[in-house]
Amino acid sequence: MKLKIIYNYFVNDYKNLNGTKCFTKALYAFVLLKCLFWLLNYSTEISANSVYFHNKLSIGFIKDLAFLFCAFENNTLNISALILLIVLTVGAFFLKKKYILLDLFIWFLVLNFHNYTYAGLSGGDYILNQLLFFNVFIISQNNISTSKINELKILLHNFSVLSCMVLICVVYLHSGISKLMQEDWFTGKAVYYVMQIKYYSLPILNNMKFTWLLNYIILFFQITFCVGMLFNKSRKYYLIVGVIFHLSVLFGMGIVSFSLLMLIPYFLFWNLKNK
Numbered sequence: 001m002k003l004k005i006i007y008n009y010f011v012n013d014y015k016n017l018n019g020t021k022c023f024t025k026a027l028y029a030f031v032l033l034k035c036l037f038w039l040l041n042y043s044t045e046i047s048a049n050s051v052y053f054h055n056k057l058s059i060g061f062i063k064d065l066a067f068l069f070c071a072f073e074n075n076t077l078n079i080s081a082l083i084l085l086i087v088l089t090v091g092a093f094f095l096k097k098k099y100i101l102l103d104l105f106i107w108f109l110v111l112n113f114h115n116y117t118y119a120g121l122s123g124g125d126y127i128l129n130q131l132l133f134f135n136v137f138i139i140s141q142n143n144i145s146t147s148k149i150n151e152l153k154i155l156l157h158n159f160s161v162l163s164c165m166v167l168i169c170v171v172y173l174h175s176g177i178s179k180l181m182q183e184d185w186f187t188g189k190a191v192y193y194v195m196q197i198k199y200y201s202l203p204i205l206n207n208m209k210f211t212w213l214l215n216y217i218i219l220f221f222q223i224t225f226c227v228g229m230l231f232n233k234s235r236k237y238y239l240i241v242g243v244i245f246h247l248s249v250l251f252g253m254g255i256v257s258f259s260l261l262m263l264i265p266y267f268l269f270w271n272l273k274n275k
Helices: 002-011 017-040 061-072 075-094 100-116 123-135 148-180 190-195 208-228 232-253 256-263 266-270
Strands: none
Touching: 002 148, 017 075, 017 100, 017 123, 017 148, 017 256, 017 266, 061 075, 061 100, 075 100, 100 123, 123 148, 123 256, 148 208, 148 266, 190 208, 208 232, 232 256, 232 266
């Protein structure tokens, strides 16, 4: 009986369509920002003479597909792929309907560029890989068809939306638990020490008492985020705190890419309603 309830939840209808529309648009916009960065830093990032060393050993046909740029190290191929990625992403952004093959190509190209620039990646880039993969199966508008194909699309859509939300919850939980295992975070000094680094601080944040309080707010937020998302009454308060937190990291520490990326799945949580 419980399995039937779970099955019906996943295949009855498309969940969270309002949230997925905003999520996909924001994801495409973020990919375009990445493309702009690669374009402006073409010589050092994705050219054949980039600063990254590439091992051309084969690891199997299927896996090699994720390292095409590494295998060829060709300027024409790289710049053509970047232009193609920009065109596909702009098209996906403005099209009213989502196409699986279009999103699959976007994910595939970003994955290859990330593998080409592997040494310069952050945790956010790996999260982007996962979000783009799940985005392949996410639908932005309802389909009233009752065919078996549509039922499969509903299943993949709902599973992908859930996977994106679970991914963010796991990231926060893992980050919070990892921080608790470190003495500086456990004693409330970690944020203060970070604020002593010239390039990752603002004078207004360089206060021992304030950073001590901020230290434990961050720990509480990250460890309890999963629980906060389970209830309608607490969800939006947690999301507001999360927005403030990531914008503070963005403007206070200058960590732009990761901060913006972590805010994108918030669209899925914001429009979520529990019955």
